Amino acid sequence: MTDRELIQRSLSHLHASDGTLEEVLRMIERDKKKTGRIVGRIALIALAAALVLGGTALAVSAYRLHGTQVGDYAVTVGVETEETAQAQATYYDGETGLTTSQPKAKPIITATWLPEGMTLQPTDSTEYYYTDDDGNRIMIYPTTMDVAADQVQIGLTGITYWEELSIGGNSAIYVEQQREFGSWFYLYLIRDGYVLEISGRGVSQEDVIRFAEGLELEEGLADVDGLAQNWSEYVRISNTSASEEISVSETGEVPAETVENAHGIGEAFTVEAHDDNYYSSPDLTGSTLTVKVVSVELADDVSALDPAYVPSSDNWQNAVNEDGTLGTNVISYYTQGDGVNTLPELGLTEEVGLKLLTATVEYTNDSDEALDMVLINGMLLAVEETEDGYVRYDYNRAASKGYDYMVASCAFDGLMDYYDVRSSLSTSGPNYIDHLEPGETVTVHMAWLVNEDEVDMLYLSPLYYGTNNVCGINDIVDIWQ
Amino acid sequence: MFTTEHFTYLADKYMDMIFRLAFSYLKNQADADDVTQNVLLSLYRREKPFHDSGHLKSWLIRVTVNECKKIWRSPWRRTEDIADYAEKMPFEEKRYSDLFQAIMGLDVKYRAVIVLYYYEGYSIPEIANLLNIPGGTVGTRLARAREKLKDTLTEAYCYD
Numbered sequence: 001m002t003d004r005e006l007i008q009r010s011l012s013h014l015h016a017s018d019g020t021l022e023e024v025l026r027m028i029e030r031d032k033k034k035t036g037r038i039v040g041r042i043a044l045i046a047l048a049a050a051l052v053l054g055g056t057a058l059a060v061s062a063y064r065l066h067g068t069q070v071g072d073y074a075v076t077v078g079v080e081t082e083e084t085a086q087a088q089a090t091y092y093d094g095e096t097g098l099t100t101s102q103p104k105a106k107p108i109i110t111a112t113w114l115p116e117g118m119t120l121q122p123t124d125s126t127e128y129y130y131t132d133d134d135g136n137r138i139m140i141y142p143t144t145m146d147v148a149a150d151q152v153q154i155g156l157t158g159i160t161y162w163e164e165l166s167i168g169g170n171s172a173i174y175v176e177q178q179r180e181f182g183s184w185f186y187l188y189l190i191r192d193g194y195v196l197e198i199s200g201r202g203v204s205q206e207d208v209i210r211f212a213e214g215l216e217l218e219e220g221l222a223d224v225d226g227l228a229q230n231w232s233e234y235v236r237i238s239n240t241s242a243s244e245e246i247s248v249s250e251t252g253e254v255p256a257e258t259v260e261n262a263h264g265i266g267e268a269f270t271v272e273a274h275d276d277n278y279y280s281s282p283d284l285t286g287s288t289l290t291v292k293v294v295s296v297e298l299a300d301d302v303s304a305l306d307p308a309y310v311p312s313s314d315n316w317q318n319a320v321n322e323d324g325t326l327g328t329n330v331i332s333y334y335t336q337g338d339g340v341n342t343l344p345e346l347g348l349t350e351e352v353g354l355k356l357l358t359a360t361v362e363y364t365n366d367s368d369e370a371l372d373m374v375l376i377n378g379m380l381l382a383v384e385e386t387e388d389g390y391v392r393y394d395y396n397r398a399a400s401k402g403y404d405y406m407v408a409s410c411a412f413d414g415l416m417d418y419y420d421v422r423s424s425l426s427t428s429g430p431n432y433i434d435h436l437e438p439g440e441t442v443t444v445h446m447a448w449l450v451n452e453d454e455v456d457m458l459y460l461s462p463l464y465y466g467t468n469n470v471c472g473i474n475d476i477v478d479i480w481q
Numbered sequence: 482m483f484t485t486e487h488f489t490y491l492a493d494k495y496m497d498m499i500f501r502l503a504f505s506y507l508k509n510q511a512d513a514d515d516v517t518q519n520v521l522l523s524l525y526r527r528e529k530p531f532h533d534s535g536h537l538k539s540w541l542i543r544v545t546v547n548e549c550k551k552i553w554r555s556p557w558r559r560t561e562d563i564a565d566y567a568e569k570m571p572f573e574e575k576r577y578s579d580l581f582q583a584i585m586g587l588d589v590k591y592r593a594v595i596v597l598y599y600y601e602g603y604s605i606p607e608i609a610n611l612l613n614i615p616g617g618t619v620g621t622r623l624a625r626a627r628e629k630l631k632d633t634l635t636e637a638y639c640y641d
Binding site: 003004006007008009010011013014015016017020021023024025027028097237373 | 485486487488489492493496497499500501504510513514517518521522525531570571572573576577578580581584595596599600615618627
């Protein structure tokens with residue numbers, strides 16, 4: 001018996017208590033009575049009547065893409081079928097709630113024609129990513145035309161133009177979408193049992209069509225190339241909000257306890273830690289790290305920084321003048337629009353002065369054992385006290401001015417841009433102290449560009465860890481205390 | 482985002498996975514049950530869609546870990562004697578009970594990777610991503626856990 005089998009048998013009797021699921025369902029029913037169900041964004045409510053789900057699974061071999069206008073700026077794209085007698089094995093997909101068919105293997109796609117200057121640049125998220133030096137791009141996402149395809153419609157908002165086409169005898173729909181950062185196109189094309197979503201920006205409709213005409217498809221091998229997601233599942237995912245996970249801290253809430261117990265400058269505080277600063281069991285004693293923010297300073301230029309560690313990001317290039325002085329942050333505020341009857345609209349543009357904030361932070365190993373790979377992760381938070389508690393002003397800046405979102409020439413996320421201690425051993429990024437002996441202290445100098453009008457609200461978390469999670473804001477320092 | 486039927490299907494499918502991971506952190510049935518309920522409620526209340534079942538499973542694991550960390554901070558955290566708990570479980574052989582107690586006797590940083598690697602079948606890079614720790618650290622913890630368990634394990638460990 002292998003180790004794996006032994007361990008599996010030793011853990012196999014760990015089960016949640018009987019009645020756990022029933023209790024959860026009771027809590028859900030209580031929730032429903034109190035607040036009702038909240039449905040996504042305004043655009044989804046407006047589109048809801050136009051998105052029809054359900055129906056009988058059909059075995060079909062002929063498909064046509066069909067668009068329907070909704071309001072002034074939204075379109076639903078669905079598949080119409082010609083009913084034929086062709087047996088297909090179907091199954092109930094518990095993840096989607098639909099009766100559908102097995103996905104096909106991903107196709108191998110070759111583009112025989114590309115717009116001038118474009119080359120293939122595969123990424124982690126898609127194998128078919130073509131781009132040029134100006135940032136114009138075309139991406140292809142293939143899905144399987146499954147038997148549930150005619151039961152779903154994809155809802156697209158912010159649409160300024162669309163038309164149904166035939167490309168090489170295959171049904172297609174071309175769509176132009178107005179987004180926050182410019183115009184985007186989609187071309188949905190049915191080919192060889194697949195629905196291809198061809199999308200991108202900076203390419204004319206004529207070139208998009210010519211690109212699509214030149215595509216060659218060959219069905220791949222499931223074991224080698226993987227499976228192409230079913231169209232019905234892809235539509236389900238696309239019909240709700242953006243794909244990024246939102247955690248508590250992305251909504252901007254900061255626990256009151258965290259703010260009210262903030263440490264001051266020069267105050268050393270201790271955290272349970274060991275290598276890589278992952279929270280250890282409270283039963284583990286003696287493994288601690290002491291942190292102290294020694295000092296904080298503001299400046300109008302970057303002359304105090306070591307050039308070896310100054311970032312070369314767009315933010316810093318936009319913010320720092322050639323002589324090292326700081327410029328301004330140009331911020332534009334927009335109303336979102338509902339994407340159905342209204343589009344995003346610019347409401348206000350302002351120029352905000354910039355400051356360089358530097359902090360000197362000491363990390364000391366208090367334990368009896370050496371620590372390896374100690375995380376350094378300074379995070380600045382602009383915290384505002386409101387009627388509802390403490391919130392991240394930097395997350396809510398646009399809302400505080402009555403707008404839905406903003407676009408800034410210098411966009412800050414609070415994470416340290418500059419730090420002068422770098423790991424030579426880490427494979428997970430350079431922001432680690434490789435080794436701390438018992439009693440040893442390492443001093444790190446960190447720096448951030450900040451909006452001048454947010455300076456008074458700033459707190460520093462010198463040990464911000466993990467993903468964007470409120471738990472990582474523990475032990476913050478009031479840098480003006 | 483889910484119908485009740487759909488949610489019930491998902492909850493039934495992943496409930497024990499959530500519980501196992503929570504128990505590996507907390508070593509307490511009642512606390513692990515609380516975490517399981519909280520995680521399932523978070524799943525039901527989630528507005529944003531998952532890309533696929535792999536995305537959903539990873540999300541559940543991350544939320545479970547975060548919920549466990551919240552309980553660590555609670556002054557009402559409960560404790561339970563693992564030996565007493567093991568006696569109530571229907572192990573087929575004593576060595577499984579011994580191994581269970583040995584695993585639960587490890588530090589939590591080792592227990593979590595043991596559960597994710599050996600029981601849930603995640604690879605080292607996947608575990609590193611889920612727990613947001615370096616891949617080398619995951620490998621080190623697995624090796625050290627095996628070292629501590631070697632008196633109980635009957636065969637030599639091999640990386641898959």
